Amino acid sequence: MTRALDTLLPIDEGPEGRLMDAVRYAALSGGKRVRPYLTLHTAALFNVDAKCALRVAAAVEMVHCYSLVHDDLPAMDDDDLRRGLPTCHIQYDEATAILAGDALLTRAFEVLSEDGTHQDANVRIELVKELAKASGPLGMVGGQMLDLVAHHHNLDVNEIARLQRMKTGGLINFACVSGAILGKASESALHKLHSYAHDLGLAFQIVDDLLDATADASAVGKRTGKDEEQGKATFVSLMGIENAQAQAGLLRDQAIEQLDVFGEAADPLRDMAHFVVNRVS
Amino acid sequence: MTRALDTLLPIDEGPEGRLMDAVRYAALSGGKRVRPYLTLHTAALFNVDAKCALRVAAAVEMVHCYSLVHDDLPAMDDDDLRRGLPTCHIQYDEATAILAGDALLTRAFEVLSEDGTHQDANVRIELVKELAKASGPLGMVGGQMLDLVAHHHNLDVNEIARLQRMKTGGLINFACVSGAILGKASESALHKLHSYAHDLGLAFQIVDDLLDATADASAVGKRTGKDEEQGKATFVSLMGIENAQAQAGLLRDQAIEQLDVFGEAADPLRDMAHFVVNRVS
Numbered sequence: 001m002t003r004a005l006d007t008l009l010p011i012d013e014g015p016e017g018r019l020m021d022a023v024r025y026a027a028l029s030g031g032k033r034v035r036p037y038l039t040l041h042t043a044a045l046f047n048v049d050a051k052c053a054l055r056v057a058a059a060v061e062m063v064h065c066y067s068l069v070h071d072d073l074p075a076m077d078d079d080d081l082r083r084g085l086p087t088c089h090i091q092y093d094e095a096t097a098i099l100a101g102d103a104l105l106t107r108a109f110e111v112l113s114e115d116g117t118h119q120d121a122n123v124r125i126e127l128v129k130e131l132a133k134a135s136g137p138l139g140m141v142g143g144q145m146l147d148l149v150a151h152h153h154n155l156d157v158n159e160i161a162r163l164q165r166m167k168t169g170g171l172i173n174f175a176c177v178s179g180a181i182l183g184k185a186s187e188s189a190l191h192k193l194h195s196y197a198h199d200l201g202l203a204f205q206i207v208d209d210l211l212d213a214t215a216d217a218s219a220v221g222k223r224t225g226k227d228e229e230q231g232k233a234t235f236v237s238l239m240g241i242e243n244a245q246a247q248a249g250l251l252r253d254q255a256i257e258q259l260d261v262f263g264e265a266a267d268p269l270r271d272m273a274h275f276v277v278n279r280v281s
Numbered sequence: 282m283t284r285a286l287d288t289l290l291p292i293d294e295g296p297e298g299r300l301m302d303a304v305r306y307a308a309l310s311g312g313k314r315v316r317p318y319l320t321l322h323t324a325a326l327f328n329v330d331a332k333c334a335l336r337v338a339a340a341v342e343m344v345h346c347y348s349l350v351h352d353d354l355p356a357m358d359d360d361d362l363r364r365g366l367p368t369c370h371i372q373y374d375e376a377t378a379i380l381a382g383d384a385l386l387t388r389a390f391e392v393l394s395e396d397g398t399h400q401d402a403n404v405r406i407e408l409v410k411e412l413a414k415a416s417g418p419l420g421m422v423g424g425q426m427l428d429l430v431a432h433h434h435n436l437d438v439n440e441i442a443r444l445q446r447m448k449t450g451g452l453i454n455f456a457c458v459s460g461a462i463l464g465k466a467s468e469s470a471l472h473k474l475h476s477y478a479h480d481l482g483l484a485f486q487i488v489d490d491l492l493d494a495t496a497d498a499s500a501v502g503k504r505t506g507k508d509e510e511q512g513k514a515t516f517v518s519l520m521g522i523e524n525a526q527a528q529a530g531l532l533r534d535q536a537i538e539q540l541d542v543f544g545e546a547a548d549p550l551r552d553m554a555h556f557v558v559n560r561v562s
Binding site for chain 1: 293295296297299300301304351354356357374375376377379380382383384386387388390391393394395402403405406409410412413414416417418422423424425426427429430431434440447
């Protein structure tokens with residue numbers, strides 16, 4: 001995965017090369033790579049050419065990394081640690097970080113649009129459309145706005161779930177269905193992967209909230225205890241730790257059930273559901 | 282044009298509605314609408330359906346407005362006046378402005394990818410690819426980075442021209458060729474419009490530098506005298522006012538010459554070349 005990103009985000013030797021340095025810093029510095037893993041392993045269910053799947057997986061990760069770079073900015077969450085390293089605006093500067101995020105988002109759409117992603121233009125345009133929907137005002141960007149206004153409102157569990165579906169659920173859903181789009185999968189297979197992605201995404205966010213409440217920064221690689229400090233409503237503050245843990249386990253089992261129709265080929269997706277709930281960072 | 286943007290960027294009544302308010306503030310508050318004009322009138326050369334051309338013109342303007350919102354941020358050019366109104370981060374706040382820019386960029390790609398833009402998926406994916414190239418690291422975002430590092434370097438006229446081609450030329454070029462892509466124009470027609478866009482874009486930037494050096498803020502609708510204040514190399518500082526004026530006139534005439542093959546149908550594009558050089562704001 002890192003090699004694909006390395007190739008698709010080349011070093012720029014020009015005087016503006018600082019931009020691509022920051023882009024590469026943001027995209028190549030590790031991370032769990034959950035979203036590209038989902039794209040690669042849903043694509044594998046439909047025997048998609050690995051080179052095509054790798055390009056789409058890289059595009060998904062670019063959008064994820066852009067959202068982290070912008071979310072970490074001083075005007076947003078004001079974080080200085082990410083994946084155990086200084087955030088992009090600390091390592092470079094705010095202006096460079098804003099532009100690096102912009103560049104990652106733009107490059108993601110460019111990668112999807114290029115011939116190497118799929119020979120059929122209909123498939124490529126479908127990917128562009130779905131990615132834009134997942135990351136636009138009704139998806140990730142809207143979710144981030146909701147997260148910012150949530151500081152001043154007392155959201156209930158349903159509103160928190162909606163926030164999560166927009167902010168992180170949309171891109172996780174795209175990661176799962178992009179493999180199916182590449183493979184021109186049936187409507188029913190697509191529907192199963194939608195449901196898997198929905199439950200996985202919700203479990204992922206609940207565990208994120210649990211980690212923020214219970215783990216320490218050195219284990220997670222980013223600042224923890226933020227939610228409580230900011231008096232922010234989360235799944236944990238609304239449900240309590242035990243109920244949140246039980247709910248995450250339930251969602252994991254539900255996600256795995258959706259995969260029955262794919263047989264053993266879906267084992268990597270089952271593994272991911274376990275990983276998401278058991279992870280400690 | 283404003284009506285098309287109004288339709289494509291609908292009000293959001295949800296708690297996150299502040300995002301679309303800011304998006305609409307940034308996109309619907311006037312501006313010269315140079316880029317959508319170019320798309321509409323190059324599309325008209327090839328008898329493109331006006332509804333399709335309007336969608337592409339709106340997408341181009343969204344990308345232009347996103348670039349203004351991000352460029353105006355405190356960490357970038359730190360401007361508080363744009364089109365005679367408070368800039369987006371002054372009217373709302375920095376976080377909202379960052380997200381509004383992100384949303385405009387994402388929505389532009391979504392609009393291009395949707396069926397209404399053109400029935401042929403090959404045309405839509407070509408538009409996505411060209412827009413991404415024009416606004417990515419080798420285009421607009423790269424140009425903005427170059428502009429930031431230029432403060433610490435003494436660029437010569439060739440380097441300033443390269444900066445302009447990237448920062449503003451790419452999107453002006455896309456605006457002109459998008460009409461031709463929609464109309465499946467011949468290679469030679471496309472080439473003429475490329476050349477027209479190149480000369481027009483350069484003339485546009487020279488006149489921008491002239492206005493910054495000679496006009497006052499109330500006429501231009503944004504802060505002026507910035508370039509000299511910041512000791513920034515511009516076409517005017519490098520060539521002098523008279524040479525810059527002469528060069529802009531020469532480029533206008535060259536741009537107009539490229540249009541001969543299109544006959545009277547290209548009159549609106551000729552008018553634009555005159556407007557760009559004669560404008561006082």
